[in-house]
Amino acid sequence: MMLLPLFQPFQLGSIQLPNRIVMAPMTRQRSPDGVPGEDVADYYARRAAGGVGLIITEGTTIDDPAGSPAAAIPVFDRSSATGWALVRERAHAAGARIVPQLWHLGIQRQADRSPQPDEPSISPSGLLRPDKMVGAPMTEARILSVIEAFARGARLALELGFDGVELHGAHGYLIDQFFWEGTNARDDAWGADRTRFGAEIVRAVRAATAPHFPIILRWSQWKSGDYEAKIAHTPQALERFLVPLADAGVTAFHCSTRRFWEAEFPQSGSALNLAGWTKAITGVPSITVGSVGLLHADVMEAREQAVDVDIERLQMLSDAIERGDFDLVAIGRALLANPAWPALVREGRIDKLKAYSVEALESLL
Ligand SMILES: Cc1cc2nc3c(=O)[nH]c(=O)nc-3n(C[C@H](O)[C@H](O)[C@H](O)COP(=O)(O)O)c2cc1C
Numbered sequence: 613m614m615l616l617p618l619f620q621p622f623q624l625g626s627i628q629l630p631n632r633i634v635m636a637p638m639t640r641q642r643s644p645d646g647v648p649g650e651d652v653a654d655y656y657a658r659r660a661a662g663g664v665g666l667i668i669t670e671g672t673t674i675d676d677p678a679g680s681p682a683a684a685i686p687v688f689d690r691s692s693a694t695g696w697a698l699v700r701e702r703a704h705a706a707g708a709r710i711v712p713q714l715w716h717l718g719i720q721r722q723a724d725r726s727p728q729p730d731e732p733s734i735s736p737s738g739l740l741r742p743d744k745m746v747g748a749p750m751t752e753a754r755i756l757s758v759i760e761a762f763a764r765g766a767r768l769a770l771e772l773g774f775d776g777v778e779l780h781g782a783h784g785y786l787i788d789q790f791f792w793e794g795t796n797a798r799d800d801a802w803g804a805d806r807t808r809f810g811a812e813i814v815r816a817v818r819a820a821t822a823p824h825f826p827i828i829l830r831w832s833q834w835k836s837g838d839y840e841a842k843i844a845h846t847p848q849a850l851e852r853f854l855v856p857l858a859d860a861g862v863t864a865f866h867c868s869t870r871r872f873w874e875a876e877f878p879q880s881g882s883a884l885n886l887a888g889w890t891k892a893i894t895g896v897p898s899i900t901v902g903s904v905g906l907l908h909a910d911v912m913e914a915r916e917q918a919v920d921v922d923i924e925r926l927q928m929l930s931d932a933i934e935r936g937d938f939d940l941v942a943i944g945r946a947l948l949a950n951p952a953w954p955a956l957v958r959e960g961r962i963d964k965l966k967a968y969s970v971e972a973l974e975s976l977l
Contacts, residue, residue: 615926617934618941619958624666624897625863626824627775629709629940631665632933633954636901636944637713637778637830639670641684646673646727648686648695653702655977659947660708663954667708668778668828668866668942669699671715674765676758677731681721688712688765697772709775711828714765716758718786719747719795720836734758735789736802736809741837742794755802755809758786763816766827776826777817781810782868784835791843791853792835807856814860828899829857832868833886839870847877851893858894865890865898866942872902873925887938897939904929905946905953907967919963926957948976 622629635656642652656667673679675689686692696712703710719735734754738747750758766777781787789795790802790809802808810829817827833842844850854865867887869876876886884892887900905926907918929941945968947953956964 615930615957617930618926618954622665622897622939624940625776625826626822627709627826629665630707631663631954632940633663633665634899634940634942635659635664635667635708635947636942637668637670637780638944638948639685641682643684643686643692643695645683646680646685646687647692648699650698651977652686652695653699656699656708656710657702657706658951658977660703660706660710662947662950662952663958664708664943664947665954666775666940667703667710669710669712671713671780672696674714674716674758674761676716676761677728678721678723678734679716679761680728681717681726683727688714688768690768693768693772696768696774700773704773711774711776711778711826712765712769713778713780713830714762714769715780716762716786718789720785735786736796736798739789739795739797749798752800752802759809759812759816762813763820766817766825767820770821770825776828776863777821778828778830778866779810779813779817780830782830782832782866784837784841787813788831788835791831792841794835794838794841805856807853811856811860814857814862818861824863826863827861828864828866829862830866830868834868834870847880847889847893850889854890854894858896862894862896864940865894865896867898867900867938869900869902872900872904872941873928874902884937888932891936891938899940899942900929900932900938901942901944904941904943905950905957905965907946907965915967918967922965923962926962948973951977 619631672686672688721733835841887898891898949966949968
């Protein structure tokens with residue numbers, strides 16, 4: 613196999629990554645009172661030792677009263693700083709770069725299950741879905757306070773020695789609730805320009821950190837609960853969406869798709885996926901993701917066949933990185949099942965990889 617492009621270094625803003633393999637952000641409710649402990653630090657260090665170049669942590673909620681959805685989801689503020697410093701230190705000691713994924717769930721937070729049940733959840737228009745109104749629109753003051761909270765989180769990440777931040781602007785959470793017309797029906801400037809909230813967060817994060825501090829913006833067409841939803845139906849609409857975000861200072865776009873090999877706009881005749889289009893339009897580096905190395909994607913019944921399909925897709929991925937379609941690849945579930953996934957792939961021992969299974973999720977370390 614010629615997968616060498618996956619193992620070439622990459623310059624991301626001010627930092628150099630040892631290779632193109634990124635750990636995708638994956639929530640796990642293992643941080644009592646919002647503070648990650650030794651076990652969380654070891655969980656990430658294991659993936660770092662296994663050869664991941666950049667770790668994006670699980671979603672960690674910013675310092676906002678309507679932020680955290682559950683006590684065991686980590687928060688990213690002064691109260692958890694010692695825990696996060698340990699996570700950062702162990703990941704670095706094991707050879708990876710690491711950024712926290714800063715997250716606000718907005719209207720998807722279930723207040724009654726959260727540590728602050730009396731604090732109502734927030735959103736641009738009170739819409740949980742296009743047809744379901746469950747709250748009041750955020751006031752302008754509240755919008756500005758959340759922008760500040762993202763900036764505080766990024767400043768803390770810098771102070772704790774993290775290599776950058778990822779802003780969770782995907783999957784129907786708060787930033788994406790502003791991005792998508794289905795949940796942003798505001799009649800003020802935050803609705804007339806739906807990228808404005810995300811772009812203002814990027815600007816505030818930049819101002820609170822440093823000129824080349826990596827700011828990754830994760831975004832998706834799909835929403836939790838609506839895989840068919842789209843922000844942009846055409847390349848032209850995609851350009852209108854992305855350019856203001858790139859101009860605001862995004863270092864890399866992390867384009868969340870469920871299957872990386874799917875063409876985003878097949879009607880255009882191009883085979884580019886979402887990360888490919890995003891980079892082509894903005895010139896900003898991009899990260900692809902989606903079912904890499906799962907070993908069960910469509911061919912569960914025969915292991916050899918699954919291995920063959922995965923090898924073929926890894927080659928496709930590596931070729932796309934070599935062409936410069938996109939720059940980095942995030943791996944989620946395959947890295948849960950195989951902490952040493954990058955090392956095994958590099959050594960050509962793909963037949964040694966374990967398939968991911970939902971049942972095993974709870975016991976994965
Ligand atoms: C258990 C689990 C938790 C996840 N949590 C997050 C999260 O906190 N933030 C996020 O942006 N995506 C989250 N995702 C999505 C992943 O980052 C990734 O995009 C998705 O799993 C597809 O990649 P894969 O096919 O390599 O697993 C999660 C996925 C899984 C399986």
